[in-house]
Amino acid sequence: MKWNWQHQEWPKVSFDASILERHEAEFLKQGGVLLGAFKHLKPAEETELLADTATSEALTTSAIEGEVLNRESVRSSILRHLGLPSASRQGNSREEGIARLMADLLRGRHDELTHERLWRWHEMLMDGRSSLATVGAYRTHPRPMQIVSGPEGRKVVHFEAPPSERVPQEMDAFLDWFNGSERDLPPIARAGIAHLYFESIHPFEDGNGRIGRAISEVALAQGLGDRSLAMLATEIESRQTEYYAALSSASRGLEATGWLTWFADVVLAGQRRTLKWIEFLIAKARLLDAVRGKVNQRQEKVLLRIFREGPSGFEGGLSAGNYQKITGASPATAGRDLAELVELGALRRTGKGKGTRYWLAVE
Template identity: 40%
Template sequence: MQLPHLIWQEPDWPQLRYDEMRISAEIALARRAQGIVEGKLAALGFAQRQELAAEAWSQEAVATAAIEGERLDLQAVRSSVGRRLGVAGSKGPQAARHVDGLLDIMDDAISNAAVPLSDERLQAWQAALFPTGFSGMSKVRVGAYREHAEPMQIVSGRLGHENIHYEAPPSATVPAEMQLLLTWLNRRQEADSLVQAALAHLWFETIHPFEDGNGRVGRVLIDLVLARDSGDSSRLIRISQRLLEQRDDYYRQLELAQHGSLDVTDWITWFVTQVRVACEQASLVIDESLAKARFWFLHRDKELAPRQRKLLNALLDAGPGGFEGGMSTKKYEHLSGASRATSSRDLIELEQMGLLRRAGAGRSTRYHLNIEGWGSE
């Protein structure tokens, strides 16, 4: 694989290097975490998997935009994703055109991961992000690689005191650079897809082929490579959300890889670690979904008032420790709209039926779901 131009030079680059022994241990851990996720998913029903996939996809869309400093309406994103996956109860505000465009390319990357990637497909992805041809107040070139004569620079800081982090190769070289990248990517030349994803993202961000949208398209590229292994189950792995949590380190690691030697072992190791953590986080989310399923299965014969069922679902949705301090009569009164006496009676009944457990006494009485590991012990 030829090296993308970290700082523009003549195109006679040697091969990128990485130490397979150093990255092998982290890859093994990430693969184990990935396998646990897939194993737990097998224990869920189709509807549960779709619900988890819809929430993960929604959070990923919000996260990849947030990395670029854009805030999306989570409810609108959830509504659009829910309609795409056929998840019940997906009513909500209409997502903006550019948000639907982002969801389109995220879906295409996973649903059509096996289809070879082309210039045209990448350019269509970028165009979907800017349906008006503008990024904010600035007109951008869409559906095509950049062509401006001035250098493409990644900068930070206020006007007149900019800090240049990186300068991409000249626009005239971008088509040839992208052809090298796409040829390598479509041939799947790396032995492990986690390595391929790490290198593909680094290479793409280094070329920076578009006037705008490179970060979002580059992270969708990660989704595509990982989906080649895992298919639809890769939707549960929230890579962009993890990168958002590590945003400063993410940018720093990219910058170090772009300005360092030809050895990119450190970048690959860091990237694979983030995938592993994202898998571990997904595993916890699935555990919560399994706990909810077991809870309702154990109590399937209980006769509950609608307001009691609403309370239990709210506690389940909040997850372990989700209602800080537990559920009090006053909190339930606000949640259900019932009177204080009715709220108190409902909670006592739920405790007697074994759905809730009580902690404290008097005004300090709090209720938690009767699930091991959830709430106060």
């Protein structure tokens, strides 16, 4: 069996552009809606949206690769690297690294993609990794670069990338194609092909998935001429099994329609996810305005803490125990505070007894 890069026509892929026409049109339409909604936010809400969505993207693009990071540390670091006010919480090297990458994506979305920029991203992500022979440069090891699963002795090879000695010439060709294709391809097709192309080269020892998804974000932003605001990694993480299956299938040949159709659905869903986040921020502002002067410091602290979890809120809902832990209140005080928040219309209550849970009363 040949991998895609072993075919004579590589790296030229084929796809049915007519199948993607609806997706491309919807992407541009939804992109306009998102940017319009974004520009109607107050400055503080704009900052909050960028910080929250970038944090979600940082956490999920890392989670896809098996890394679990601290939300507050990542968010604080992103704000700091954007030059915005933030909490003083300092993240570890992995949290700082992904935060720096997200900040670079937000600031430099129109910058040309170069070897040096990719190497810099790799340094950000791999800071402090003593296990890697090469950081901030393409791989040079002689062993095959394989994607495998299964126990030792029964490993399954899902993909084998080009040998290390071919990586420099492959990356020269990739960057020439990427920087020269903005006018030739519609945004989703270009972003999807870029991701597949880069992942097929697999130029780094580690971090290829995160950098590949970042490259797709650059392509989408360039296609709109502004921030893409599509929560791509967040949406991919929710379909992780499909993601790997679609990539694996596409890596076996040069026909990419199936991969691009799947990718297009993910991009559009990512845009819808961001629109929900904007609607959530607007609902948050209305709710806080409605209860201003009617809640005590404990209640305000808890409302803000729940809002930081985003549209999905606390997983499983807020319990009285959560309230006590956040505020340090006694059980009796927590019960009274929660009852008042329900009466004010800030929270809604479900369940009974120990199963009682509280949810933000926003649609």
